[in-house]
Amino acid sequence: MAFTSENVKVFLEVLDSGSFSAAARKLKRVPSAISMTMSQLEAELDMPLFDRSSREATPTVAALALEPKARQVQRQLRELQTQALQLHQGLEKRLTVAVAPELLSAGWNAPLARLSEEFPTLEVEIRSEPQADALKLLHEGEVQIALVFERPALDERERFQEFGSELLVAVVGPGYPLALLDGPLREEHLKNMRQIVVASGEIANADPRMVLSKQVWLTDSHLATLSMVQAGLGWAWLPKTLIQPLITNGSLIEIQFANMTNELWLWVDMVWVKDRPLGLGAQRYITLMHDSL
Secondary structure (H helix, E strand, O other): OOOOHHHHHHHHHHHHHOOHHHHHHHHOOOHHHHHHHHHHHHHHHOOOOEEOOOOOOEEOHHHHHHHHHHHHHHHHHHHHHHHHHHHHHOOOOEEEEEEOHHHOOOOOOHHHHHHHHHOOOOEEEEEEOOHHHHHHHHHOOOOOEEEEEOOOOOOOOEEEEEEEEEEEEEEEOOOOHHHHOOOOEOHHHHHOOOEEEEOOOOHHHOOHHHOOOOOEEEEOOHHHHHHHHHOOOOEEEEEHHHHHHHHHOOOOEEOOEOOOOOEEEEEEEEEEEOOOOOOHHHHHHHHHHHHOO
């Protein structure tokens, strides 16, 4: 077959450099080797690729017609070589990360852009899961990393890296009874008002720091929680970064407490399992997340 990875590389370098001697310098070879490679290719194709009547290597119409496909082949060969090297070094086929719904507006996505540049063949899946489910999937091996709030107690099976903090604010819709009360509220007011909580299955799976009311409705999404609060169905802790525009335009109201703050600062952790080695992509993602702080 006429084309090989070697003569494609030489062909494109001659095109880019404009002469056999310049291509030889770039490829660290002697000009005669470059000329011979091109002559052999032309003989196999039975057509000239360069006009040699001057000191410059002027591409023929045929060479210019072949150039786009040759560059595509060169790019594909590089990608193939990169993928083979990455597999040899331990690059996993897919990186799956579970993210607690309240953290979907956190800065976990920017490092993915850098990761995709470094590992273009790596597939990435982001799963939005309530915190208890995210950790369950982590220990079952369904995801490699979980991005969650700090846990009330450490799990000796886990390793973690802090990733900043998230501010949650107690809010209510304008039509809900809490919003109609005059003055700051005491804790006993909240206990008798319905709270919307992101948790899976049952209230036992919710973070106890976030549950104040006796009556609790559950969702598995912060967007569902937001929708229910706006509809006047209850109050909730929601990420300040998500809801600040709604507070500003009056669609949500911050609850003012008399005997406690209406803000809840929680540390955010990237968590993985100790006895399950991480692939190259997961390791690099953790580093990029840390460097982005």
